[in-house]
Amino acid sequence: MWRKEAPPPSCGRSPSPRKRGEEQGLKPGHWRPGARWAREEKPSLVRHAGETAALVTAHRDGNRDVLAALCPAARALGLEPGMPLSKARILVSGLDVRAADREGDSAWLARLGLFAARRWTPRAAVSGPDGLWLDLTGVAHLFGGEERMCERILAFCARLGFAARIAVAGAAGAAHALARFGAKPLILCPSGGEADALAPLPLAALRIEERARSAAIRLGLERIGELLAMPRAPLQRRFGGDFLLRLDQALGRSAEPFEPIVPEEPPCVLLRFLEPIATAEAIAEAAAEAVRRLVPDLAQAGLAVRRLVLICERVDNIKQYVEVSLARATRDGAHLHRLLCATIATIEPGFGIERIRLIAARVEPLGPRPIEGALAGEAPAPDPALLIDRLAVRLGARRLYRLTALESDVPERSLARAGPLAEPAHWPQWPRPVRLLIPPEPVEQVMALLPDGAPMRFRWRGRSHRVAAADGPERIHGEWWRRAGEAEAVRDYFQVEDEAGARFWLYRREDLSWHMHGLFA
Amino acid sequence: MHASSSKDARLAALREEISAIERSGPVRDKRALLPFGIDEVDSRLAGGGLFPALHEAAAASLAPGDDAAATLFLAALAARFSRADGKMGQVLWALARRDLFAPGLALAGLTPDRLIYAECRNDAEVLAVIEEGVRHGSLAAVIGEVGRADMAATRRLQLAAEEGGTPALMLRRWRRSQADPLAAPSAAMTRWRIASAPSALLPHEGIGRARWQVALARQRGGPPHSWLLETPDAEARLALSAGPRDRAIEAGRLAA
Numbered sequence: 128m129w130r131k132e133a134p135p136p137s138c139g140r141s142p143s144p145r146k147r148g149e150e151q152g153l154k155p156g157h158w159r160p161g162a163r164w165a166r167e168e169k170p171s172l173v174r175h176a177g178e179t180a181a182l183v184t185a186h187r188d189g190n191r192d193v194l195a196a197l198c199p200a201a202r203a204l205g206l207e208p209g210m211p212l213s214k215a216r217i218l219v220s221g222l223d224v225r226a227a228d229r230e231g232d233s234a235w236l237a238r239l240g241l242f243a244a245r246r247w248t249p250r251a252a253v254s255g256p257d258g259l260w261l262d263l264t265g266v267a268h269l270f271g272g273e274e275r276m277c278e279r280i281l282a283f284c285a286r287l288g289f290a291a292r293i294a295v296a297g298a299a300g301a302a303h304a305l306a307r308f309g310a311k312p313l314i315l316c317p318s319g320g321e322a323d324a325l326a327p328l329p330l331a332a333l334r335i336e337e338r339a340r341s342a343a344i345r346l347g348l349e350r351i352g353e354l355l356a357m358p359r360a361p362l363q364r365r366f367g368g369d370f371l372l373r374l375d376q377a378l379g380r381s382a383e384p385f386e387p388i389v390p391e392e393p394p395c396v397l398l399r400f401l402e403p404i405a406t407a408e409a410i411a412e413a414a415a416e417a418v419r420r421l422v423p424d425l426a427q428a429g430l431a432v433r434r435l436v437l438i439c440e441r442v443d444n445i446k447q448y449v450e451v452s453l454a455r456a457t458r459d460g461a462h463l464h465r466l467l468c469a470t471i472a473t474i475e476p477g478f479g480i481e482r483i484r485l486i487a488a489r490v491e492p493l494g495p496r497p498i499e500g501a502l503a504g505e506a507p508a509p510d511p512a513l514l515i516d517r518l519a520v521r522l523g524a525r526r527l528y529r530l531t532a533l534e535s536d537v538p539e540r541s542l543a544r545a546g547p548l549a550e551p552a553h554w555p556q557w558p559r560p561v562r563l564l565i566p567p568e569p570v571e572q573v574m575a576l577l578p579d580g581a582p583m584r585f586r587w588r589g590r591s592h593r594v595a596a597a598d599g600p601e602r603i604h605g606e607w608w609r610r611a612g613e614a615e616a617v618r619d620y621f622q623v624e625d626e627a628g629a630r631f632w633l634y635r636r637e638d639l640s641w642h643m644h645g646l647f648a
Numbered sequence: 649m650h651a652s653s654s655k656d657a658r659l660a661a662l663r664e665e666i667s668a669i670e671r672s673g674p675v676r677d678k679r680a681l682l683p684f685g686i687d688e689v690d691s692r693l694a695g696g697g698l699f700p701a702l703h704e705a706a707a708a709s710l711a712p713g714d715d716a717a718a719t720l721f722l723a724a725l726a727a728r729f730s731r732a733d734g735k736m737g738q739v740l741w742a743l744a745r746r747d748l749f750a751p752g753l754a755l756a757g758l759t760p761d762r763l764i765y766a767e768c769r770n771d772a773e774v775l776a777v778i779e780e781g782v783r784h785g786s787l788a789a790v791i792g793e794v795g796r797a798d799m800a801a802t803r804r805l806q807l808a809a810e811e812g813g814t815p816a817l818m819l820r821r822w823r824r825s826q827a828d829p830l831a832a833p834s835a836a837m838t839r840w841r842i843a844s845a846p847s848a849l850l851p852h853e854g855i856g857r858a859r860w861q862v863a864l865a866r867q868r869g870g871p872p873h874s875w876l877l878e879t880p881d882a883e884a885r886l887a888l889s890a891g892p893r894d895r896a897i898e899a900g901r902l903a904a
Contacts, residue, residue, distance in 0.1 A: 509786035511738050511764075517784075518740075518766055518777060526767040530750040530760055542750055551760040554751040556882070561716045561723070561756075563749035588712075595846060598855040624855055628844040629713025645749060646712050648720030648756075648844070648858065648879055 181219055185212045186227040195227035232256065239284075240388045247280065250387045258306065260299060260385065277313050296321055298379030304332035304351075321378050326352030333373045339366045351377070394430065394487040396420045403442050403479025407471050410439070410480065414467045417485035422460040431456035431493035437467055439474055440482040447474045452524045454548050455512040456491040462513055469520045515547045536603045538644065539565060557601070558622055560632045560645030567642040570633060581621045582633065587643050592625035599623075600635075622647065680813060682732055686877075686888050693838070694870035698725065700813050701837040702806040706820040706829045708843035708861070715821065717860050718842040719748070720756050720879065722791050722817045727757035727884035729815055730788040737788020742766045742777040744793045744821075757884030762788070775801050778808075778816050785812040793819045795829075803835040830865055839866040845876060848890075859889050 181201035185192045192212035201222070206215050216222055233256060240259050243251040247270070250262035261280075263273060270276035277293045284291035294305030296316035301324065305314045308328045316324045325332070328351050330340050343366065348354060354362065354374060363371050375381040396417045404410060414437060425431060433456050439447040451466045474480075519527050528544040531551030535541050538559065545551055572586040581597035598621065605616025618634040625631070630647035683690045683697035690696050705722050707714035730737040739762050741748070746767070750760055766781075768774045774792045781790035782805070797805075797818065809816040818836070820829035830839050841863040847856045863874040876889040 509784055511784075511786045514740075514781060514784040514786055515764070517780060521776070521780070522766060522768065522773070528765055528767075529763065530765065532751075532760070538749070538751075547764050553760060554754055556755065557751075559751035559755060560749055561720045561752040562712070562747045563752075564747065596849065596855045598853075622855055624847060624858070625713075626846065627711070627713070628846040628859065629711060630716075630844065630855075630858055631713070645752070646716040647752070648713075648717040648860070 180221040180223040181206070182223045182225070183212075183215065184225045184227040186229065195229075229256070237388075241390055244388045244390050247276070250385070252386050252388060254303065258303065260302070262385070262387075263295065274313075274315055277315070281313060296324070298377060299383045299385070300334065300373065300377030301325055301379065303334065304328055304377055308332040322355060325377055326350065326355065330354070333377055335366075335370055335373050336368060339368060339370050342366060394421060394424050394428065394490065396424075396485045398483045398485075400481055400483075403481050405476040405479045410471050410474060410476070410483075411464075411468050413480075413483050414471070414485070415464050417483055418460045418464045418467070421485055421487065422458050422463075425458045425487065425490070429492055429494060430487070430490040431458045432463065432487045432489070433491055434487075434489035435463060435467070436486045436488045437470075438484040438486065439476070439480045440484070441477045442479050442481050443477060445477065447476075447480075449474060450488075451516070452519055453512070454515040454519065454527075454546070455510075456493050457512070458493065459513075462516070466516055466520050469517070512548060519547075535606065537606060538563060538603075540606075558598075558647070560630075560647045563645045564643060567634070567644045570641040570643050573641045578639075579619070581623060582641065585633070585641065587631070592629070592631070594623045595626050597621055597623040603634075620644070682729055682815075684728075685885060688888055689875055689877075689886075692864065692870065692873045694867055698815065699837060700729075700815040701809050702802060702816045702818065702835065703838045703840070704802075704818045704820055704830070704834060704836040705840040705842055707822060708841045708863070710822045710826060711844075713844045714842065717844045717879075718819060718840075720753070721840065721842045721860065721862065722819050723753045723758045724756045724880035724884045724886060725815075725817055726789040726791050727759075727762070727880070730762045731757065731884060732788070735788070736762065738762055738764060738786070740764050740766060740777070740781045740787050740790045742768050742774045742781070742790065742792040744768055744771065744774055744795070755882060756880040757882055771795050771797065775805065778818070779805055782809040782812045782814040782816045785814055787814050789815045789817055791817045791819065793821055795821050795823050797832075797834070799833050799835065806835040806837070836866075837868050838864060841865045862886075 181204055182198040183194050183201050183206065184196045186195045194206060194208050194210050194212060194215055197206055197208060201219070204219050206219060212224065216224075233253075236253055236257070236259065240251050240253050243259060243261055248261050248263065248266045250264075252260045254260045263276070267273045267276050270279060273295050277295060281291055281293060290312075292306050292309070292312045294302045294309055294314040294316065296302040296305055296314075297318055298321055301316060301321040304325055305316060305328070308331070309324075314324070329349060330343055330351065333340075333351065343354075346365075348357075351374075359371060372381060376383050398413055398417055400413070404413060417437075433453050435451045435453070437449040437451075439449070441447065449467070449470045451463070451470060453466075457463070515527055527547045529547055529549055529551050530542045531545040531549065532554045533541055533543045533552075541554065568587065570582075570585050570587045572584070572591065573582045574584045575582045579600070581599055582594055584591065584593050586592070600619035600621055603618045603620065605613030607614035615637060617637040620632060620634045623631050623633060631643060632645035632647060633641055634644055635641050680700050681695055681697040682700075684693075703725070705718045707718040726739045726741075730739050739758060741763060743765055748765075750763070753763065754760060766777050768777055771794050774794050775797060778790050778792040781787055797820070802818075805816050805818070822829060830841060843861040843863075845859040845861045847859050850856050858879040860877050860879060861874065862877045864872050866872060878887040878889050880886050
């Protein structure tokens with residue numbers, strides 16, 4: 128939200144509303160949002176003078192590497208963005224160089240812009256590779272005024288680990304220039320004071336082409352103030368292009384396009400009732416109607432639902448939430464309705480429900496699907512995903528799962544839960560029991576022929592067993608990288624069969640105590 | 649004389665009627681039949697294999713080893729249904745306890761990509777999940793661990809399994825009362841009692857392929873029987889133990 132209607136100037140009403148914008152920007156090549164080293168290596172960002180090398184990121188430009196972003200220490204050493212990396216290495220020995228991650232940076236900037244559009248202002252836009260426009264028109268007072276709001280935004284960015292700079296001005300161009308080339312990280316440009324504020328800034332702040340800028344510098348024009356003092360016609364004649372346009376945009380004399388970020392709203396249906404409804408049949412009918420309206424919207428957008436939320440707003444202004452998760456994205460209205468109906472019993476209608484809101488809280492893209500088996504005449508094979516959805520409503524989605532292998536030799540750590548339709552990893556083909564005792568149970572009166580051999584006889588759960596055959600040991604070490612206490616832990620597993628044919632999985636710990644861990648079939 | 653011949657005729661007519669009823673059921677589709685692949689076992693099963701219907705198995709005793717054997721027996725049956733016709737059928741396992749160890753099941757052919765777990769709070773929920781699973785018809789098999797299930801519940805499951813064409817495999821677990829879980833009446837097509845048996849001693853150190861005493865305690869349309877089988881391999885194939893082949897059936901094991 129980059130324009131704001133300021134109080135009309137004292138001299139009278141101006142034909143177009145005065146514009147006031149804010150640019151939250153970062154000096155080019157300075158600590159940019161999402162610069163890789165600002166994101167991933169937070170601890171290393173604390174650098175004490177003289178302790179470590181200056182940190183820069185570099186990217187490929189044509190056939191040479193140039194600096195993309197610098198830490199303050201590197202900047203103090205005289206390096207600047209755009210400098211060839213080879214030159215920087217000559218100037219500063221022991222330079223710490225990382226690869227620049229432009230996609231990552233812009234993804235972070237887009238996330239920040241989306242957050243700004245949801246949290247701070249309805250009109251926010253990404254500005255270049257390193258800045259955001261926020262239109263403060265009519266929103267600053269909600270956050271305690273412009274200065275207070277900017278401080279809060281700076282504090283928010285600091286919590287995320289970004290060093291941000293903010294300038295508030297009446298024109299987008301002026302805010303852009305002041306945010307990047309201003310003296311302070313927070314600049315509030317008074318209304319109408321853009322020309323004075325911009326005068327001491329270099330020409331680079333104006334977003335003009337490199338060719339025009341170098342031509343102006345050759346003519347001895349270095350500051351924006353010097354341009355302002357000159358007649359306009361010769362400037363246009365000499366530099367042409369959008370030179371004057373950029374100058375006018377900075378001063379608020381000409382308009383600038385603004386492409387706001389539009390946060391995506393989940394597909395949603397709202398039903399209002401003339402009379403409050405309270406019976407299960409009425410709610411089921413209303414849910415059916417809501418699904419009937421939602422499905423065409425989804426089909427048109429090419430989306431399918433993974434999670435559906437039904438909000439029933441009661442007459443006493445209490446909201447009842449019902450949620451349905453789906454194993455696979457679908458927009459099958461009958462299936463969705465059946466799942467919703469199974470959850471109606473959990474709704475307490477109270478004195479009645481006035482409004483029903485059905486939200487596709489999580490959606491996934493889904494293209495048109497071929498019809499299965501209809502041409503040949505046979506019925507299509509039922510889909511297990513539909514069954515999983517129904518069971519998930521009955522049991523709860525967390526109670527339906529697959530088990531997948533984890534890379535651990537410790538039996539109780541070798542599996543993890545995954546989604547019911549996930550593609551699980553397989554376990555190695557070591558002998559493993561069918562039932563695992565958690566926790567392992569102590570085994571008493573173990574007799575073994577040799578100190579490190581298989582047991583000959585043991586007592587477990589009050590019954591003694593004589594071992595007829597045994598296999599082992601399979602030695603499993605403690606995982607010292609998880610816990611220091613496991614550095615010494617060792618388990619020697621034995622598979623033993625007693626005289627009745629029952630098979631057990633026993634292990635001997637490093638302290639020579641025996642435990643029962645599982646039962647083979 | 650005249651009376652007895654009319655009696656015989658009536659009996660014959662009734663037998664004819666019963667067999668007609670038995671033939672007409674939806675489970676009598678021979679294509680859905682799943683043989684064990686062991687002639688000695690298949691020849692004793694009515695129909696020559698397992699129909700997609702309700703099948704029950706229980707451990708022969710309260711010993712934990714027998715319980716593990718019954719568990720793996722059902723897992724192997726489910727894996728065989730899942731692998732029938734070279735398909736990749738999904739198996740749903742309704743758990744009541746959480747001591748099942750998936751790597752052990754994978755060794756019997758029930759690999760993690762064919763198995764979905766449903767954690768249930770009590771027997772009633774297990775029965776409901778089995779019923780919904782078999783009725784839907786999209787799964788290769790449904791396994792449930794049940795402590796108590798009465799005649800009405802098993803009848804319901806049996807009808808649902810026939811309707812959906814999906815086998816329901818029920819593990820009847822021993823309860824604290826120490827009553828044989830297979831003593832209660834049930835509508836299951838077959839009821840199995842599994843006990844671990846001593847394996848053949850190897851000529852060297854180590855432990856051989858485990859063996860089970862598999863008793864078919866009851867089956868619809870056939871007499872009970874008992875075999876000594878070797879535990880399933882990675883393809884879920886059971887094998888007849890090479891040792892005491894064709895030995896006499898112990899009468900005690902057949903009291904169902």
